[in-house]
Amino acid sequence: MSIDETADKLDKYRKRVKKGKAHKIKPKHVKEIRQKLHRKRGRLDEEINNAETAKERDRLAKKRATVDHLIDRADWLRSQL
Amino acid sequence: MTHILRSVTLPFIMILLVVGFWMSGEFREVAAGVAIFLFGMLMLEQGFELFSGGFLERILERATKSTPRAIAFGFTTTSVMQSSSLVSVITISFLSAGLLSLVAGVGIIFGANIGTTTGAWLVAGFGLKVDIAAFAMPMLALSIVLVFQKSKYVRGGGYVLAGMGFLFLGIHHMKVGFESFDIDLSSFAMTGVAGLLVYTLIGAAATVIMQSSHATMVLVITALAANQVTYENALALSIGANVGTTVTAIIGAATANYQGRRLALAHVIFNVGTGAVALIFIVPLAATVDWISGLIGIAPDDYTLKLAVFHTLFNLLGVVLMLPLFHRLIVFLERTIPSTEPGISQPRYLNDAVGAFPETIEAALTAEVGHLHDNAIELIAHGLSLHRSSLYESHDLETTVRAETEPFDFDIDHAYEQRVKVLYAAILEFVNNRNAHELPVETVQRMYALRESAEHMVGAVKEVKHMRENTVAFTATEQGDISALYDGLRTEIAEILVALHELKETPVADRSVLWLEDERTRIKSDKTQTGGVVEGLMREEALTATASTSFMNDANYAYRAMKELVDAARLYYGEREGPLAEVERLLEPDEDLEFSNTHSRGRSGES
Numbered sequence: 241m242s243i244d245e246t247a248d249k250l251d252k253y254r255k256r257v258k259k260g261k262a263h264k265i266k267p268k269h270v271k272e273i274r275q276k277l278h279r280k281r282g283r284l285d286e287e288i289n290n291a292e293t294a295k296e297r298d299r300l301a302k303k304r305a306t307v308d309h310l311i312d313r314a315d316w317l318r319s320q321l
Numbered sequence: 322m323t324h325i326l327r328s329v330t331l332p333f334i335m336i337l338l339v340v341g342f343w344m345s346g347e348f349r350e351v352a353a354g355v356a357i358f359l360f361g362m363l364m365l366e367q368g369f370e371l372f373s374g375g376f377l378e379r380i381l382e383r384a385t386k387s388t389p390r391a392i393a394f395g396f397t398t399t400s401v402m403q404s405s406s407l408v409s410v411i412t413i414s415f416l417s418a419g420l421l422s423l424v425a426g427v428g429i430i431f432g433a434n435i436g437t438t439t440g441a442w443l444v445a446g447f448g449l450k451v452d453i454a455a456f457a458m459p460m461l462a463l464s465i466v467l468v469f470q471k472s473k474y475v476r477g478g479g480y481v482l483a484g485m486g487f488l489f490l491g492i493h494h495m496k497v498g499f500e501s502f503d504i505d506l507s508s509f510a511m512t513g514v515a516g517l518l519v520y521t522l523i524g525a526a527a528t529v530i531m532q533s534s535h536a537t538m539v540l541v542i543t544a545l546a547a548n549q550v551t552y553e554n555a556l557a558l559s560i561g562a563n564v565g566t567t568v569t570a571i572i573g574a575a576t577a578n579y580q581g582r583r584l585a586l587a588h589v590i591f592n593v594g595t596g597a598v599a600l601i602f603i604v605p606l607a608a609t610v611d612w613i614s615g616l617i618g619i620a621p622d623d624y625t626l627k628l629a630v631f632h633t634l635f636n637l638l639g640v641v642l643m644l645p646l647f648h649r650l651i652v653f654l655e656r657t658i659p660s661t662e663p664g665i666s667q668p669r670y671l672n673d674a675v676g677a678f679p680e681t682i683e684a685a686l687t688a689e690v691g692h693l694h695d696n697a698i699e700l701i702a703h704g705l706s707l708h709r710s711s712l713y714e715s716h717d718l719e720t721t722v723r724a725e726t727e728p729f730d731f732d733i734d735h736a737y738e739q740r741v742k743v744l745y746a747a748i749l750e751f752v753n754n755r756n757a758h759e760l761p762v763e764t765v766q767r768m769y770a771l772r773e774s775a776e777h778m779v780g781a782v783k784e785v786k787h788m789r790e791n792t793v794a795f796t797a798t799e800q801g802d803i804s805a806l807y808d809g810l811r812t813e814i815a816e817i818l819v820a821l822h823e824l825k826e827t828p829v830a831d832r833s834v835l836w837l838e839d840e841r842t843r844i845k846s847d848k849t850q851t852g853g854v855v856e857g858l859m860r861e862e863a864l865t866a867t868a869s870t871s872f873m874n875d876a877n878y879a880y881r882a883m884k885e886l887v888d889a890a891r892l893y894y895g896e897r898e899g900p901l902a903e904v905e906r907l908l909e910p911d912e913d914l915e916f917s918n919t920h921s922r923g924r925s926g927e928s
Contacts, residue, residue, distance in 0.1 A: 245910070249906075249907050250907060253903065253906075253907060262903055263898070263900045263902070263903050264900060265900045265903050265904055265907075266900065269901055269903075269904050270904050272901060273833055273835065273901060273904045273905060273908065276831060276832060276833035276835070276836075277833065277835060277836075279831055280833070280835075280836045283823075287716075291716055291717065292716045292717040292720075293717045293720065295717075295719060296716065296717045296718065296719065299718075299816075302839070303839045306838055306839040306842070307835075307836075307838075307839075310835055310838060310908055314904075314908055317904070317907060
């Protein structure tokens, strides 16, 4: 998902907030979710170190990349609030 | 039996009341007093129930971290609410929902027993000494203004005030009725052991009929103040009131789960045990009451206050006697009423005792849906010849799955009926029976999300049921490409099961459903990729058209199962509706979008 798509979602979210149909997000909320993602990243690092085959390492590394994308997205979102 | 007893008792009481009304105007006054008093208690309970939905429950959770705290909580709440029944109901609800330990529950019940004694003090020390009706009228007038307000808590305050007003009014009418009685009821007084036993039974019967030991105590105190009952018999009546209240607990626990029944048994043991001790040691206890009364300045002939002292003393004595046996009592309760039999998946947390409190509803439903998840995941794993423990410990999932070839000898349809469907039916019934209009919006949203989660999990099991036969047939023995294809599907499902297990084992504060994003976004691309692999094998004539069609059908079941599993987990482990849920929604890709790095996962059999 590109930043543009997240930006679209953010616009829609802001419209919902204006109508009182969404909960207001503060940077601390994004930070909290980011910490959870970071925790997952740490676990994946550990699992990659313990993986017994290159294939398994590759699978886990791709999972870690997904988490990294989400962390980037969280950072971007925090900068927009 | 209970039904017959009830159908006989009701007409009997009605006839007794009508005859009483016809024979005596004073009886009418006393009976009306009792009725008004009981109505006041109902209003009081209704008022305090409006404070539930957060307030009471938060206190309950914090105040029960140790046994002394639990006892103090039981004492305080019962003293404030003047209703041990309401405290018992909340306790059973929390216990049934798994929000409270049995130790804390029993502690609360002990404390509630001491708390009920404050009622006797209030009536004897205040109710009979002042013109209580003068307070009742303005309280009722003010309360009705509050009852019509929009705010739940203001309305709750109104009901509490009205309840207090009716209690006062009831006491006043009982007092007036007894004072003007033409018949000297004290002429029926009995002395000695027979008197003790007969009046204990009368006290117990009165409490069973009125469903309130508090009402019995007030009746006894007002009768004692009017000299319509002797002090000696009043002591026995108060013991009877304590014993009679256990019947209410037993009735309340009839629909509760094993924890609720254990609590009811603890209640019975405590009250009957305390009553027996009080009856056996009535003489030294009465002497102690005289001694204490002298110490705190109660006049020797102020029998109503002395009765309050006695009531407090023997309830305190009960707690003092029971405390050293507390942990043995818990062991006894757990042995006597075992938890749900293993192997039979009856609902563990959903029962009538959960009550109407938002916290207990949500906690019980969360626990039951979690129970369904556990059973469903077990069935899915076993249905695919996989051991969950091996998957969860594996550092190379593909190899682990390939090594698991021995099919589980079980009937998946039968297991589904017994271990999943029965729970799902209970969850649906429970959610449908809650009155959504009376619950906070967040609770209703969570309830529906949990129901949907259960639905997805059931869907996942159904999909796996469809693919099981071929999967077992092609993975039990090595059959080349087709075995590799099925192992590929099993591995993909196993990856999701492992991801779900990780979420389950992680504390709520540390986990996020975004952890499932990789699994979620990959399902569609994996499905496309699998289709490509099958086409390649067909071109190479490594797979017949029939085998390919059959496999693709099973692959469809498998990918639907994966989606159902991920959806079930997202709803179950997702943040409660609020800002954190909004952040998760903003960060997750849309349903049909994938991360640019969405990867292709290799598997044996891929060309």
